[in-house]
Amino acid sequence: MQGDAYLKCVNPKCGLEYTILSTNVQCENGHVLDVKYKNKPSPNLKETFYQRRNSKGSIFNESGVWRFRELLNFCQIDTEDIEECSKVLVSLDGAEGRQSKPYQMSKAAEFIGIEKNGLWLQPEGYNPSGSFKDNGMATAVTHAKMVGAKKIVCASTGNTSASAGMFAANEGIKCDVYIPAGQIAPGKLSQAYQFGAQIVQVEGNFDDALKQSLEDAKNYDGYTVNSVNPFRIEGQKTIPIRALEYLNWEVPDWIVYPGGALGNTSSCGKALMELYEWGWIKKIPRIAVINSEGASTLSDLYNGEFEGEELRWNKGNPNTELISRYYDHLDKEGLRPKTKATAIQIGRPANILKGLRSLEFTNGVVTTVSDSEMLDGMSVVGLNGFDCEMASGATVVGIKKLMNQGIIKKDDVVVGILTGRQKDAMIPVDYHSDSKNTFAIPPKK
Numbered sequence: 244m245q246g247d248a249y250l251k252c253v254n255p256k257c258g259l260e261y262t263i264l265s266t267n268v269q270c271e272n273g274h275v276l277d278v279k280y281k282n283k284p285s286p287n288l289k290e291t292f293y294q295r296r297n298s299k300g301s302i303f304n305e306s307g308v309w310r311f312r313e314l315l316n317f318c319q320i321d322t323e324d325i326e327e328c329s330k331v332l333v334s335l336d337g338a339e340g341r342q343s344k345p346y347q348m349s350k351a352a353e354f355i356g357i358e359k360n361g362l363w364l365q366p367e368g369y370n371p372s373g374s375f376k377d378n379g380m381a382t383a384v385t386h387a388k389m390v391g392a393k394k395i396v397c398a399s400t401g402n403t404s405a406s407a408g409m410f411a412a413n414e415g416i417k418c419d420v421y422i423p424a425g426q427i428a429p430g431k432l433s434q435a436y437q438f439g440a441q442i443v444q445v446e447g448n449f450d451d452a453l454k455q456s457l458e459d460a461k462n463y464d465g466y467t468v469n470s471v472n473p474f475r476i477e478g479q480k481t482i483p484i485r486a487l488e489y490l491n492w493e494v495p496d497w498i499v500y501p502g503g504a505l506g507n508t509s510s511c512g513k514a515l516m517e518l519y520e521w522g523w524i525k526k527i528p529r530i531a532v533i534n535s536e537g538a539s540t541l542s543d544l545y546n547g548e549f550e551g552e553e554l555r556w557n558k559g560n561p562n563t564e565l566i567s568r569y570y571d572h573l574d575k576e577g578l579r580p581k582t583k584a585t586a587i588q589i590g591r592p593a594n595i596l597k598g599l600r601s602l603e604f605t606n607g608v609v610t611t612v613s614d615s616e617m618l619d620g621m622s623v624v625g626l627n628g629f630d631c632e633m634a635s636g637a638t639v640v641g642i643k644k645l646m647n648q649g650i651i652k653k654d655d656v657v658v659g660i661l662t663g664r665q666k667d668a669m670i671p672v673d674y675h676s677d678s679k680n681t682f683a684i685p686p687k688k
C-alpha cells in the first residue's frame with residue numbers, strides 16, 4: 244500500500260500533486276486539494292465492513308468512520324491489529340459515527356408528503372460532540388498527528404470548534420478556535436470552553452473568522468481543521484457511506500444536506516464519485532443542497548440569480564470571476580449573511596468549487612428555505628423522538644419544498660442528513676411558546 248495516497252489539486256488544468264504528508268490546504272496556485280488513491284478498493288470489502296459491525300473489541304470497528312478505513316486509507320493502514328491502528332488512527336474511543344445511521348420518521352414523512360418508506364433521516368447529532376463534524380475531525384486530527392502538529396486551529400459557527408476541542412483534549416494537543424463574537428449558539432461556545440480550547444473572538448462573521456484563522460495558522464504554526472482541509476472531507480465521506488450500507492447499497496434517488504461552507508456537499512460528492520469509479524455503485528443519487536434564505540450564496544449563483552448566469556463546475560472550468568463579482572457585490576452593498584440558523588450563516592462557502600463539482604457529478608439541485616420553515620423542520624423531527632438543531636431542519640423543509648416543486652417525486656427514496664443536535668435550548672422553548680407555529684404545543688397555565 245506504500246505510496247498509494249497523495250494530494251492533488253482539484254483544478255484539472257493545474258493538477259499539482261503533493262505528498263500525503265503535506266499540510267497545504269491549497270496548491271501554490273490557490274486551488275483546493277483532494278486526497279487521491281492509486282488503488283481501487285474491492286467491492287468485496289462490503290462484507291468486511293458488515294462483519295466489523297461485530298466489533299470484536301476493536302474501537303476501530305466500532306467507529307462509524309474507521310470501520311470503513313480502506314475507503315479513506317490516507318495513512319496506509321493495512322492491519323487489523325488494534326495496537327498498530329492506535330499508533331496512527333485518532334478516535335473518540337470508537338464513538339465517532341457509531342450511532343448515526345438513517346431512520347424512518349413517519350411524522351416528518353407525513354409533513355413532507357412523501358411515502359413513509361421513501362424517507363430516511365440520518366441524525367449526525369448523535370456524535371460525541373453533537374454534530375457531523377466528528378466524522379471529519381477524526382481523520383483531520385489523524386493527519387495532524389501524522390505530521391506531528393502541536394496545535395489545531397479552526398474558525399467556526401460552533402460545531403467545528405466543539406468537535407476540534409474535544410479531539411484536541413483527547414489527544415493532548417492545543418486548540419485555537421476563532422468564532423464570530425456573539426453569533427454562535429451558547430451550547431456550542433460552552434463546549435469549546437469545557438474542552439479547554441483557546442477561544443479567539445473575532446469582530447465580524449464566520450467568513451471573517453475563517454480568514455483570520457487561516458492567516459494565523461500559517462504564521463504561528465497551527466494545523467487548520469476546517470473543511471478546506473482535504474482530510475476533513477475524507478472522514479465526512481462516511482456519512483453517505485453509512486447511509487448506503489444501511490440501505491444494503493441500494494442507492495437512493497436523493498441525498499439532502501443543509502449548505503454552509505459546503506464541506507458536506509464536497510465530501511458526499513467525492514464519496515459518490517469514488518464509489519462509482521470503483522464499481523461499488525451503479526446509480527448516482529442526486530444531491531440537494533438547502534441554503535437559508537439569509538445566507539444563499541450557492542443558491543444565488545447556481546440558480547442564476549446573480550447576473551443571470553447559472554454557475555457550474557463546467558468540467559473544471561467554473562466561472563470564478565462570477566464568484567468574485569458576487570462577493571464584491573456583497574461587500575459593496577454591505578450585505579452580510581443573516582439567519583437565526585447560525586450554523587449556516589456563511590456568505591463565502593470555502594468549498595464552493597468542490598461543491599459545484601459534486602453538484603455536476605450528481606445532477607444536483609440547490610434551493611433556499613426561510614427561518615420559520617427551518618424551525619418547523621426541526622420541530623417535526625422532535626415529534627419523532629429525535630433531536631436536531633435549526634440548521635438541520637433545513638433538510639426536512641428543503642425536501643418538502645422540492646417535492647412541492649415536483650423536483651423530488653412522491654415515490655423517490657430520499658436520505659436527508661440531520662447535521663447536528665440542539666445546542667440552543669431556547670429555540671424550541673420559544674417555538675413552542677408561540678401557538679401560531681405549526682407544531683407548537685404551548686405550555687398550559
Ligand code: F0G
Nearest residue numbers: 399400402403503504505506507662663
Ligand atoms: N449543519 C450544521 C449543524 C453545521 O454546524 C454546519 C456547519 C452545517 C450544517 C453546514 O455544513 O459547512 O458542510 O456545508 N458548521 C460549520 C461550523 C461551519 O463551524 O461548525 P457545511
